[in-house]
Amino acid sequence: MTAITLDTISREYGSGIFGVRDVSLAIEEGEFMVLLGPSGCGKSTTLRMIAGLEEITAGRISIGARDVTELPPRERNVAVVFQSYALYPHMSVRENMRFGMKMRGTPLAEQDARIKAASEILGLVPYLDRKPGALSGGQRQRVALGRAMVREPDVFLMDEPLSNLDAKLRGEMRQELVKLHRRLGKTMVFVTHDHVEAMTMGDRICIMRDGHIEQVGAPLDVYANPANTFVAQFLASPAMNLVPARLAATGNMLSIDAGPVSGVLPVAQSALYARAVAEPVMLGLRAEDVLTEPTPDTLPVTGRVVMREALGAENLIGIEVGGVTLSARTGRHFLPAFGDEVTLHADMAAMHLFNAASGAAYPRKA
Structure with missing residues (x-):
């Protein structure tokens, strides 16, 4: 197993235009690290570096104990799996997997042994004599993975490898990749713009924007404690509700005025956010924290339904109050009609608070 260290790496294209700028990240041995962010954020550029x-214009990269900053790709012992499968259409699955080893002069018996082992792990044995055109998208992606595996690299690098698959295949391949990682124990870096892939696959996720890192952490930790409004909204669907707000002291308690969400905060939140009194802030509420039934920590919100999505196991609805729309994730039996007036309940024990100017989160723990 091999660790990867990025030490303030940058990629400048000239005239002060950067694809990646001053990125530092330590990827642990055997870790499944996901680089997540919108198009153009620098995640694929980082992987290619x-x-x-991709040329590194500043900083250093180490893979294991080696500084590889100046080394060509063939000397880094990494395998890259791209969004496009890049298979040779005139070759069989077996020959596609063999080609790289053949070019490197790997003995034939060892080639066969590696192909056999990889194809058994990936379920490709029945397809070894087929050509790519006779395979499904998921099977082609497994061939691309197999071709990477037979190289026996120190590190696997994957650049949005599931984005060409349909929803069902993406779900299946997510599970297959997690199983593969556990079986091989190799360091893997996976690039995606899909928050579901990041949440379900990564040991840790690194969220990027505009060539910079916004936050790194275990998926559920980042979801529960986003560092800023960008992370809070990007790592969820629907995005976190954000409403301009102000806090005021009411005796030993705090009250919040966030337009449709107003009232006295629970004891714990009053103590936690006392320093934000009178500052312009943003109230953050995830859709699952806008409830259909009240609890001791909720504040009522009444509005008209302007959005509804029936998803089977659950429903998503949006209510509009004074020009503000709040999204709620509700049970499958709660699905009001468009235009209905409904009262929902904002769970203030689950609230997030952000500085309105910087977007930075106020800590949720004392």
Whole structure:
């Protein structure tokens, strides 16, 4: 197993335009690290810099104990799986997997042994003599993975490898990749813009924006404690509700005025956010924290339904109050009609608070 260290790496294209700027990240041995962010945030550029496919204009990269900053891709012992499968259409699955080893002069018996082992792990044995055109998208992606595996790399780098698959296949391949990671124990870096892939696959996720890192952490930790409004909204669907707000002291308690969400905060939140009194802030509430039934920590919100999505196991609805729309994730039996007036209940024990100017989160723990 091999760790990866990025030490203030940058990729400048000239005239002060950066794809990645001053990125530092330590990826642990055997870790499944997900680089997550919108298009153009620098995640694929970062991956390509690790692979040696993109020039590093500042900083250093280490893979294991080796500084690989100046090494060509072939000397880094990494395998890259791209969004496009990049299989040779005139070759069989077996020959596609064999090609790289053949070019490197790997003995034939060892080639066969590696192909056999990889194809058994990936369920490709029945397809070894087929050509890519006779395979499904998921099978082609497994061939691309197998071709990477037979190289026996120190590190696997994957650049949005599931984005060409349909929803069902994506779900299946997510599970297959997690199983593969556990079986091989190799360090893997996975690039995606899909928050579901990040949440379900990564040991840790690294969220990027505009060439910078916004937050790194275990998926559920980042979801529960987003560092800022960008992370809070990007790592969820629907995005976190954000409403301009102000806090005021009411005796030993705090009250909040956030337009449709107003009232006295629970004891714990009153103590936690006392320093934000009179500052312009943003109230954050995830859709699952806007409830259909009241609790001791909720504040009522009444509005008209302007959005509804019936998803089977659950429903998503949006209510509009004074020009503000709040999203709620409700049970499958709660689905009001468009235009209905409904009262929902904001769970203030689950609230997030952000500085309105910087977007930075106020800590949720004392």
